[in-house]
Amino acid sequence: MGVEVQGVRRAFGDVLAVDDITLSAQPGEVTALVGPNGSGKTTLLLMLATLLAPHQGSIRIDGLDPVSQPREVRARIGWMPDGFGTWDALTVREVLHTIAAAYNLPADRARARTEELLTLVHLDDLGDRRARVLSRGQKQRLGLARALVNDPSVLLLDEPASGLDPRSRIELRDVLRSLASEGRTVLVSSHILTELQEVADRAVIVARGRTLETQRLDADFVTTALAAWRVDALDPERLTAWLADHHVPARRVGGGQTEVQVAGEENAARLLADLVRDGVRVTAFTPSQGALESAYLAATEDRR
Amino acid sequence: MSWHGIRTVAALELRQRLRTSKWPLVLGAWFLLVALVTFLAYYATHDQSFRSGQAMYDVVIFFVLGLAMLIVPSLTATSVNGDREHGVLATLQTTLLTHWDLALGKLVAAWAISLAFLVAALPFLAWAWFEGGVSAARIALSLVVLVLVLAVVGTLGLMFSTLTARPVASAVLTYLTMGALVFGTAIGFALSAFLVTDTEARTVYGLPDSWWQEHQPPPLDPNDPNLTAEQREQLSKSQLQPTRADCVRFTRNGTVAHTERIWWMLPLNPFVVVADAAPSEPRPQDAYSSAFTPMRWISAGARMARNGPEEVVDECQLSTGTSADGSPGVDPMEKALGTAPVWPYGLGFLLLVGAGSAAVAGERLRTPIRRLPNGTRIA
Known part of the structure; x- marks a missing residue:
């Protein structure tokens, strides 16, 4: 169940958008799809959303094939595209009513569902406004509501956080977590890695249309993965010398700070203790990148 | 495909149209234009001695058809690729709506709007009816044909909007197709008439040339x-007029246009279809009246072209001024109008084109897409 993608390939003319992607997203989990621009994330989501047929490989959504059983798959998925438009002339409520009608929901059921969703994405007070006057972030939230109309068991979200203000992002995170905890499969693509690390259970890193690695983002990963920490001391020369003596990989970054690569929180704590013990007067010691960000940068390093 | 799905799409289309574009304004302008043309037609053809209903009717119907053929393509010609550009098509394609729901829903919406234009023109057709000379059945028949022609035009636009990535391209293609149907068929017929024109021996029933030599005045x-x-006696003989008894059959070389080989181009023209479906009735009292009846002329012309040259050229009537039974002769136009109509061929062709276009449009909206044409966006 959930989403199973096996060796999928899709080309547009002679442009190979997706070369070989394999991933699996489990029910009850939030799976993050991360990768540089043009790495095939959106194309993959189009194939999962029954819009595009893969040239090779197989896709199963809740065990169903989107190519041969698109209707059954559509009843189960909610898709939120990246950079979608909306029917400008319709009000927010009418947009959701129309989508509900497109899912064959009876009118009274459609109205009730619309109100539920407007409350969920905090658009209740904008329900009678034209969709055109919504800000980008509000449109994103309307897009999420639209993807949830049919109560889908699989959610496919393409860059849902782009354009959202910080508060809306936190709310989106909570919404995604609660959707996953209800047993749904949530597949979300994003660039905002720190956000993803907090919400995702698993990250699939893709680049140039290929799966590079699949990373579990549980407590084990956070405590053991390589991460960057920023260190500042009253006497930076002394700090640099100490790090050099102890063969800690470090580099100078902006603001006179030093960035070190440490594998896992255990090692970071030990490094700080050693610095303090040896009399380096440390004034700051903070994680600069999440573990996911480090993993992502390491995996996609060949692009630079 | 379900009625519920088609209705959902059509309601969405209509609601957007009514709110975004200035349809009340366009409809108002349309009403005024048709009103102006009707008034002008009334004053131009109004005469104490005969009723002007026919001329008014012809002018109004042709004007409505011509203007509607300009407006209706704009309803559908950018419908699908315009939605793609705005990123609103894919969100419907991932719902339970089928590709036929989308295609037919859009068509129903465009058709409903073109019907609104027709309804706005109805008062003027009613006026023509009150003026007299036009039967209600004729009005009904030409309206039915008009409605079907407009549906075909809308379907053509929808097909092109699914075939090209850019709305401009599909709009141009749709109007080019309209141009080909209206002007292309007429030009094609006129130019290819030279190809079927030849000099050949023909049987003529009339006065032989020798008759005139014998009756030379001395x-x-x-x-x-x-x-x-x-x-x-010689003198009085020369003053004799030829009579029917003088007519004989003989063979003469002459130019013949075999329009029966190329007539099929004419009924492809929507104007010919509408004109031929309900040509004006002749005025019973004077068959040679010169009233302005373009629909009648087009209809007779198309049927004459279909009938082709006659087996025996009857010149006798022209040279003797009498027909066989002594009554004034039959107008060839009248004779052509008595033959079978050509509009069923034209309407059949247009409906086939419409059905084909709808099938293409529906197929092009099917997802998941296997082959994506260059430059087409999905979402």
């Missing part, structure tokens, strides 16, 4: 008192 002065009886 070089005599009729007032000359010294004329012989033979000469007087």
Whole structure:
């Protein structure tokens, strides 16, 4: 169940958008799809959303094939595209009513569902406004509501956080977590890695249309993965010398700070203790990148 | 495909149209234009001695058809690729709506709007009816044909909007197709008429050339008192008019246009279809009246072209001024109008084109897409 993608390939003319992607997203989990621009994330989501047929490989959504059983798959998925438009002339409520009608929901059921969703994405007070006057972030939230109309068991979200203000992002995170905890499969693509690390259970890193690695983002990963920490001391020369003596990989970054690569929180704590013990007067010691960000940068390093 | 799905799409389309574009304004302008043309037609053709209903009717119907063929393509010609550009098509394609729901829903919406234009023109057709000379059945028949022609035009636009990535391209293609149907068929017919025109021997029923030689006036002065009886007879013979008894069959070489080989181009033209479906009735009292009845002329012309040249050219009537039974002869136009109509062919062709376009449009909206044409966006 959930989403199973096996060796999928899709080309547009002679442009190979997706070369070989394999991933699996489990029910009850939030799976993050991360990768540089043009790495095939959106194309993959189009194939999962029954819009595009893969040239090779197989896709199963809740065990169903989107190519041969698109209707059954559509009843189960909610898709939120990246950079979608909306029917400008319709009000927010009418947009959701129309989508509900497109899912064959009876009118009274459609109205009730619309109100539920407007409350969920905090658009209740904008329900009678034209969709055109919504800000980008509000449109994103309307897009999420639209993807949830049919109560889908699989959610496919393409860059849902782009354009959202910080508060809306936190709310989106909570919404995604609660959707996953209800047993749904949530597949979300994003660039905002720190956000993803907090919400995702698993990250699939893709680049140039290929799966590079699949990373579990549980407590084990956070405590053991390589991460960057920023260190500042009253006497930076002394700090640099100490790090050099102890063969800690470090580099100078902006603001006179030093960035070190440490594998896992255990090692970071030990490094700080050693610095303090040896009399380096440390004034700051903070994680600069999440573990996911480090993993992502390491995996996609060949692009630079 | 379900009625519920089609209705959902059509309601969405109509609601957007009513709110975004200035349809009340366009409809108002349309109403005024048709009103203006009707008034002008009324004043131009109004006469104490005969009723002007037919001329008004012809002018209004043709004007409505011409203007509607300009407006209706704009309803559908950018429908699908415009939605793609705005990123609103894919969100419907991932719901339970089928590709047929989308295609037919859009068509129903465009059709409903074109019907609104027709309804706005109805008062003027009613006026033509009150003026007289036009039967209600004729109005009904030409309206039915008009509605079907407009549906076909809308479907053509929808098909092109699924075929090209850019709305401009599909709009241009749709109007080019309209142009080909309206002007292309007429030009094609006129130009290819030269290809089927040839000099050949034809049977003629009429006065032989020898008749005129025999009846040459002799070089005599009729007032000359010294004329012989033979000469007087010669003179009176030359003043005789030819009668039917003088007509004979003979063969003569002449140019013949075999329009029966190319007539099929004419009924492809929507104007010919509408005109031929309900040509004006002739005025019973004077068959040769010169009232302005373009639909009748087009209809007769198309049927004559279909009938082709006659087996025997009857010149007798022209040269003797009488027909076989002595009554004034039959107008060839009248005769052509008595033959079978050509509009069923044209309407059949247009409906086939419409059905084909709808099938293409529906197929092009099917997802998941296997082959994506260059430059087409999905979402």
